[in-house]
Amino acid sequence: MRVLHLSDTHLGVDRWFRGAPTEWSRADDHLAAMRRALAPAFAGEVDVVLHTGDVFDRSRPHPRVIAAALELFTEVARIVPLLLMPGNHDRHGLSWHFSALPAGLTVVDKPCALQLAGLRLAAVPFLRDPAVWAAAAAASCAEGVDLLLAHQCFDGSTVPGFVFRPGEQPDTLGVQHLPRGGPVVLNGHIHTPQELRLGDTRVIHVGSTERTSFIERAEPKGALVWHADGGHVHRVDTAPRPMVIVRGPGDLRTVEPEALVALGREARTLEMEAEVASRGGWVASWPKPSPQMPLFG
Ligand SMILES: [Mn+2]
Structure with a gap:
């Protein structure tokens, strides 16, 4: 059994x-x-x-x-x-x-x-x-x-x-x-x-x-x-999607393409977000997520 x-x-x-x-x-x-x-x-x-x-x-x-x-x-x-x-x-x-x-x-x-x-x-x-x-x-x-x-x-x-x-x-x-x-x-x-x-x-x-x-x-x-x-x-x-927290430039090397990325409080700048995007990472929204997002495409 x-x-x-x-x-x-x-x-x-x-x-x-x-x-x-x-x-x-x-x-x-x-x-x-x-x-x-x-x-x-x-x-x-x-x-x-x-x-x-x-x-x-x-x-x-x-x-x-x-x-x-x-x-x-x-x-x-x-x-x-x-x-x-x-x-x-x-x-x-x-x-x-x-x-x-x-x-x-x-x-x-x-x-x-x-x-x-x-x-x-x-x-x-x-x-x-x-x-x-x-x-x-x-x-x-x-x-x-x-x-x-x-x-x-x-x-x-x-x-x-x-x-x-x-x-x-x-x-x-x-x-x-x-x-x-x-x-x-x-x-x-x-x-x-x-x-x-x-x-x-x-x-x-x-x-x-x-x-x-x-x-x-x-x-x-x-x-x-x-x-x-x-x-x-x-x-x-189940091979979950990678998730990383970026608190500063030193963490950027941990960002894989299509990884979910949270920016630490001190790293929440447009420049850092652009760095994450250039590596293909997807940034958790801050402040609040939009309630309007689609569920399936
Ligand atoms: Mn639960």
Whole structure:
């Protein structure tokens, strides 16, 4: 049994970059990254695909974003069963986006236990209150499960420059919130890939498939294939678009063509922007992006 786990695809992200072709949108990158993350499914190398939330960047995505996503989900679901679960960005749930679901696509908006491709799963979409999460996870795991799907911060979850701790951030889960018996937890929410152990429980954070912020500029992005027999994991790299921060002339050599570039506060000059453009970089807009930008060309 091989499980393809992906998360935080943030489809429909709209960030604006000067120098990028007008027909390009950052949303294209996120859709392409999701397609690359699904490569093992298209190659027939996995038995089930599980998405642990933040499928879309916004709770009310543009209809074109939903249509493009549904087309991709339908392609996958023709090959292997695919499950989607909402994250905090999908805060009104996911099922209302789709008037009909193709065969093979399961959308779970509420905590539940279910069987998929012979796996016993518990799925608990994002919940802000740890006590409520703990009760939902315990109920969903009561009959025994192979995997618990989550979209949360856990004790020790780390993003660049920050470690989550229960009590310090009100929605962070500790070992006391986990169900007894410790099924492996496949987790989303945290965009930095990592694995934690809380008591007896392995909590695998797959990370996101593309970068949504310059904070993530040095992180690998992708999906993972989890082998139920043996429990080992291998990563699928989605080759995210390069992102760099330019704080001065010395950083210009790090700018590759078609890279996304943020100018540090001290480097926000028209001259520096021209230097970045001459190297083919695309500059994150400052101050605020225009709300009028197109989503798909
Ligand atoms: Mn996310």
